[in-house]
Every structure is written in structure tokens, then in C-alpha cells.
Amino acid sequence: MEVSVDQEIKQIQMGKPHVVILGAGASYAAFPYGDKNSVRLPLMNNFVDILSLHDLLCQTGISYEADNFEKIYDQLCRNTTHQEVREELEKVIYDYFSCLEIIDEPTIYDHLLLSLREKDVVATFNWDPFLLQAFRRNVHKFKLPRLLFLHGNVGVGYCEKDKVAGINGNRCSKCGSLLAPTKLLYPIAEKNYHLNGFISLQWKELQQHLQSAFMITIFGYGAPQSDVSAIDLMKLAWGDVNQREMEQTEIIDIRSEDDLGNTWEPFIHTHHYETHSSFYDSWIANHPRRTGEAYINQYWNAQFIDNNPIPKKLAFPELWAWYDRLKKVEEQHENT
Numbered sequence: 001m002e003v004s005v006d007q008e009i010k011q012i013q014m015g016k017p018h019v020v021i022l023g024a025g026a027s028y029a030a031f032p033y034g035d036k037n038s039v040r041l042p043l044m045n046n047f048v049d050i051l052s053l054h055d056l057l058c059q060t061g062i063s064y065e066a067d068n069f070e071k072i073y074d075q076l077c078r079n080t081t082h083q084e085v086r087e088e089l090e091k092v093i094y095d096y097f098s099c100l101e102i103i104d105e106p107t108i109y110d111h112l113l114l115s116l117r118e119k120d121v122v123a124t125f126n127w128d129p130f131l132l133q134a135f136r137r138n139v140h141k142f143k144l145p146r147l148l149f150l151h152g153n154v155g156v157g158y159c160e161k162d163k164v165a166g167i168n169g170n171r172c173s174k175c176g177s178l179l180a181p182t183k184l185l186y187p188i189a190e191k192n193y194h195l196n197g198f199i200s201l202q203w204k205e206l207q208q209h210l211q212s213a214f215m216i217t218i219f220g221y222g223a224p225q226s227d228v229s230a231i232d233l234m235k236l237a238w239g240d241v242n243q244r245e246m247e248q249t250e251i252i253d254i255r256s257e258d259d260l261g262n263t264w265e266p267f268i269h270t271h272h273y274e275t276h277s278s279f280y281d282s283w284i285a286n287h288p289r290r291t292g293e294a295y296i297n298q299y300w301n302a303q304f305i306d307n308n309p310i311p312k313k314l315a316f317p318e319l320w321a322w323y324d325r326l327k328k329v330e331e332q333h334e335n336t
Contacts, residue, residue: 002304003297009308009326012333014292016214018116019206020145020284021234022124022131025220025253029279030108031130036101041128044068051096053089060085070185077187090185093127097154097184102133106319108279109134111310112219113144114323115288117330120145121209123202125221127184129155132167141320142327146209148202152182158198165198210234214292217284219252248295249273252282285310289326 024043034040042050047069048057060082062075076086102109109131112122122145124131132155135144149156157179158165159172166172166179182198210216250273257275276282286307287294297303311322 003294003306005306005308008287008290008293008297008305010329011290011293011297012330013296014214015119016212016292017209018120018215018217018284018291019209019213020112020116020120020122020217020219021221022122022126022219023221024126025222026108026124026279027126027128027130027220029220029252031103035130036103039100041100044070048072051092053092056085056089056092073185074187094154094181094184097127097129100128100130100154102130102137106314106316107134110138110316110319111288111312112279112284113138114142114319115284115310116145116291117289118143118145121148121206121213122146123148123150123206124153125151127151127154129153132156136167137316138320142323143330146205148206149182150199150202150206151186152184152199154181154184156182156198158182160197163197163201165201206234215248215250215283215295217250217252217282219279219282222253222255248283248299250283251275252279253277280310280312288323289330 157168162174
């Protein structure tokens with residue numbers, strides 16, 4: 001038996017969340033030519049060059065040939081004599097990312113958010129504001145997934161007193177104080193997320209969603225050694241893979257399938273995973289707002305399914321109109 005696109009659109013069955021984890025590779029895939037003003041998006045292995053940090057680092061006398069900027073930052077934190085340089089470096093980084101602006105046309109991040117529902121979660125390790133900017137220009141049209149910022153974000157502020165997060169620069173909805181910028185950088189050896197109020201809450205919520213997720217999509221996140229504590233927290237929430245025989249793991253990355261399989265083995269039950277080099281080959285892009293229903297049809301009901309791919313070339317008005325047919329079914333379901 002085959003499930004048509006129209007039949008899939010009319011189905012609202014999955015109540016469990018689809019959890020998406022974003023790494024730097026996701027932002028790079030979404031913005032390969034930089035932001036609206038052609039400002040380049042750095043990766044950890046070219047961070048020093050892109051942000052022109054050479055002169056600042058030379059003041060410390062330490063070697064900064066490491067291919068991962070977090071290793072360099074860790075060296076600075078280990079020596080208190082470098083405190084002024086470290087603080088200046090943190091400011092340069094924060095200012096650089098704060099100035100980034102999303103391009104006017106729909107991006108992978110717009111397509112990603114529009115293709116998930118309110119029950120779903122997108123958790124990002126990235127500091128750039130692109131995901132939040134994409135959220136803000138679509139949320140008035142559709143109910144979108146929950147966003148979590150696992151390493152802080154330049155677009156997010158937080159009130160420690162009232163435990164309220166919001167747009168950086170806005171005021172706390174409870175006490176009226178300006179929300180404080182969230183911290184971005186942590187020494188590798190001291191990534192104690194529980195010591196930071198905002199980060200701790202973000203991780204607790206991610207763990208809750210991972211425990212009940214039917215599918216996780218890992219997009220452009222390489223699980224570097226500097227994030228061992230982060231991986232451990234995700235493993236703890238995902239649990240024993242032998243108890244995850246019905247869940248699916250999807251990985252979007254340009255690395256080889258063998259490499260990805262080895263990296264994410266703790267999250268994979270036997271053959272229940274797939275890899276894609278492009279977001280547009282993913283479950284999210286081919287079953288927008290219905291990944292759970294497509295999953296049920298194919299894996300639980302053993303039915304053939306047709307793809308309903310996102311129209312990549314549409315401008316926002318036409319794109320929103322295309323998603324409206326999915327939205328109408330969701331609204332009808334809510335009212336029954």
C-alpha cells in the first residue's frame with residue numbers, strides 16, 4: 001500500500017518530538033557566502049583568520065597554531081596573566097557575531113523551521129543569530145518548533161533573577177530589567193553547564209525532549225573532543241540504544257557514512273540511521289511538518305510513501321502559501 005502526499009498531509013498522528021541538533025556546519029551550509037553583507041561565517045579551524053585575531057593573540061606569547069579555536073581559548077583561561085587579552089578577545093567575538101544579518105531570501109534555516117511543528121525542538125551549538133532571525137520572520141505565520149541555545153547565542157538575553165530568556169536587548173517580562181547577554185565561551189576543561197543558569201536550563205530541556213523523541217536529526221555537528229561533556233549529556237538523555245529499537249537517527253553532514261556512523265554510534269540502534277550530505281535530502285525537507293507521520297507510515301505500518309519536497313526557489317509569500325495547506329490541517333486537528 002502506498003501513502004500519497006495528500007494523504008500524508010491530512011495525517012496528524014505523531015505527538016512525540018522530532019529533535020534537531022545544529023552545529024557550525026549547519027550555519028555554514030545555510031550561509032556559504034556569508035551574511036546579508038557578505039560577512040563570512042567562521043568555523044573553529046579558521047576562526048583566528050576570519051576574525052583577524054592574530055595581533056591580539058600575539059600579545060600573549062602563547063602558540064595559537066591549534067586547529068580548534070576552543071583549544072586556544074582554553075590556554076588563555078589557564079593563565080590569569082592573560083585576563084585582559086581574554087576579555088578583549090571575548091568582546092571582539094561577541095561583536096563580530098552580533099553584527100551578522102540573515103539574507104533577505106528564504107534560507108535552509110527558514111525551510112527547517114517551517115518544516116517542523118510546535119512539538120518539535122531545534123537545539124543549536126551556534127553563536128550566530130541566523131536561526132533566531134529566521135524564527136522571528138516566520139513565527140507570525142506558523143507555529144514553529146522550540147529553540148534551544150546550548151552554548152549561548154548573541155541574539156538571546158537572560159534574566160538570572162527570574163529565569164526568563166528572550167531577545168537580547170529586550171527587558172525581562174517579569175521584573176522589567178534588561179536581559180543580560182548570554183555567555184558564549186567556556187574553557188574546554190571546565191564546561192560545567194550546570195554552573196550557568198541559562199545554559200543549564202537549555203540542557204535540561206533538551207534532555208527531556210531527547211528522552212521522548214521519535215527521531216533525532218544531527219545537522220553539521222561534528223561532536224568535537226572539546227564537547228565531550230555535551231555528548232555525555234545527550235547520551236544520558238537518549239539512553240541505552242538497545243531500548244531505542246523503534247527510533248531513527250538522521251545525520252546531515254558532508255563526511256563519509258563510515259565516519260559519521262562511528263561518531264554517532266551511541267545514538268544508533270543497529271541499522272536505524274541514515275546519512276545525507278544535503279539538508280534537502282533529509283526527512284524534514286521531504287516530509288515537511290509531517291516527519292512523524294511519514295515515519296509511522298514507513299517504519300510502523302510498512303507502507304510506501306511519496307516525498308513532498310520543499311520548493312527551494314520560492315520567495316516568502318509563495319513559500320508561506322505552499323505551507324498553508326499543511327497549516328490548515330493542523331488547525332482543523334486542534335479544533336476537533
